[in-house]
Amino acid sequence: MENTQSPIIMWFRRDLRLSDHPALSAAVRTGRPVIPVFILDDLAEALGAAPKWRLGLGLKVFAQSLERAGSRLILRRGDALTALQNLIADTGATTVYWSRAYDPDAISRDTRIKAALTREDVETTSFEGHLLFEPWTVATKTGQPFRVFTPMWRAVQGRDVAAPEVAPSAIPAPQHWPVSDDLAEWKLGVAMNRGAAIVAPYVQPGESAAFDAMHGFLDRISGYSADRDRLDLDGTSDLSEYLSLGEIGPRSVWHAVQRAAMTGAQGTEAYLRQLVWREFAYHLMFHTPHLLTENWKPEWDAFPWNTDASHPDVVAWQQGRTGIPAVDAGLRQMYVTGRMHNRARMIVASYLTKHLMTHWKIGMDWFAECLIDRDPAANAMGWQWVAGSGPDAAPFFRIFNPLTQQEKFDPDGAYLNRWIAEGQAAPSATALSYFDAVPRSWALDPASVYPEPVVNLATGRTRALAAYEGRKTG
Incomplete structure (x- = not known):
């Protein structure tokens, strides 16, 4: 018989928020004590330098929100199952809640944990929360997952999306708190070195x-389609x-944009399409997990990409010194801000995979190391989409000319100068910051001559x- 006063362990992962959180809301509604926990397990340890550093910042602020x-x-570090079992023994908890993850490694981990805890008479329940629509609820008329974006968009754009739940004003606490690790001792930002500052x-x-x-974006959303x-x-x-990181839920964003649409704001449908494009990536990752590691279209397996990440051309690309300003500017923005403009991402990726004939996995892995907004599904699908090996791609037509892209999307050169x-x-402070952000081993300074x-x-x-024609006929 369930102990109605035993604590619930609320296992947080990529859902560091209090609002629009079905698992947390369900735990609070029971009236039982709730023990929030984050576990730095092997999957979290494997994060690249920038997203791992950003995770540490997010955990610090989230802990303050909980307080x-x-x-x-x-906080606990190590194997997730062992950490949960130890917490259960320490606290007498009989229930563990978590929000679902959709990448294959997380699914494998969660399945293993659920089976083990169930054998130990511990209730485990997973909840939605990271997506608008669970991957198994969206299908074609023949019951298959969508492999092309536009039909998926048409299928879901009129669907009801559950209203986000408000953040609980109070979370029931246990009588005794278990021991926690010290976040500072995890040193999640160590690999960022001087770039963190x-x-x-x-x-x-x-x-x-x-x-x-x-809310700042909603103030300017009317220009979204054009800008x-x-x-x-x-x-x-x-x-x-x-x-x-789940610091905001997709349902919160969806409904806020819908409210803006009802007030007559333009650009709302274009942005909602982008939210569903994110969904498309997650659904593809869930149904075809090889998206993360292999060519989604197997006919690309014989394409003659360079697979040597130490090739001088790849190193020049990584350093933002290809001699192509639109490419280099995008990479330098990433080193200074941790992010890269979406149009720049396409230019940068197309140049690596097409002009430099380098495998998309090399670019995907570099982004996963350097982007604070690294997202496994979006990163993999984006690279494969640009490379031509992925879903909904037309490689013949997507060899972007960086100069044409620059003229069209940075007509006055403001982005390049930045x-x-x-x-x-008189270089801008942002441009000079690049030299302070990159590794010292690159031996770069503002006096360096811009490369050919x-x-x-x-x-x-x-x-x-x-090479593309050879792949088609070979």
Whole structure:
């Protein structure tokens, strides 16, 4: 018989918020004590330098939010099952709640934990919360998962999305709190080295900051359709890092945008499409998990990509010194701010996979190391979409010309000037910050001469198209 006074362990993962949180709301509604916990397990330990550092910032702010609700965040490090079993033994908890994850490694971990705890008569319940629509609830008329975005968008755009639940004003606390690790001792930012001090001013972690960012975006959403691709304008939502760590829930964003639409704001449908594009990535990852590790289209397995991450052309790309300003500016923005404009991501990815004929996994892994908004599904699908090996891709038509992209989306050169110092008489502070952010081993400084292109754009395009035609006929 269930002990109605025994604590519930609320296992937080990528859902560091109090509002729009079905698992937390359900735990609070029981009236039983709730013990929030975050476990730094192997999956979290494997994060790249920038997202791991950003996780640490998010955990610190989230712990403060819990304290304001009369609770606290318990930190444990190590195998997740062992950590939960130890907490159960320490607290007498008989129930564990968590929000679902959808990547294959997390699913495998959670399945193993659920089976083990069930054998020990511990109730385990998983809840929705990271997506608008659970992957198994969206299908074609033949019952298959969508493999093309536009039909999926049409299928879900009129669906009801549950209203987000408000944050609990108080979270029932246990009579005795278990021991917690010290977040500072985890040293989650150590791999960032000197880059952390450069990126820090561009980061405002936590749920409150996420809502501020969302409301700021809603004030300018009417220009979203026209401005979202402009490198020189503030036209995007800047919500990706908050959605990645779950500091804001997608349902909160969906309903806020819908309310803006009802007041006559333009640009709302275009942004909701982007939220569903995120869903599309997660649904693909759930149904076809090889998206993360292999060519989604197996016919690309024989494509002659370079797979040597130490190749001089790849190193030049990583350093933001390809000699192609639109490419280099995007990478330098990433080193200074931890983020990269979405249009720049496409330019940067196309150049690596097409002009430099380098495997998309090398680029995906570099983004996973350097982006504070790293998201496994979006990162993998984005790279494969640009490379041509992924879903909904038309590789022949997606060899972006960086110069044409620059002229169209940065017509006055403001973005380039913001991020590239070489050649400027009075470089901007943002452009100079790049030299303070990158590893000292790169031996770069503002006096460095801007490099010549590592490959002629026309030559690179011709080579890529020839390889593409060879793949089709080979």
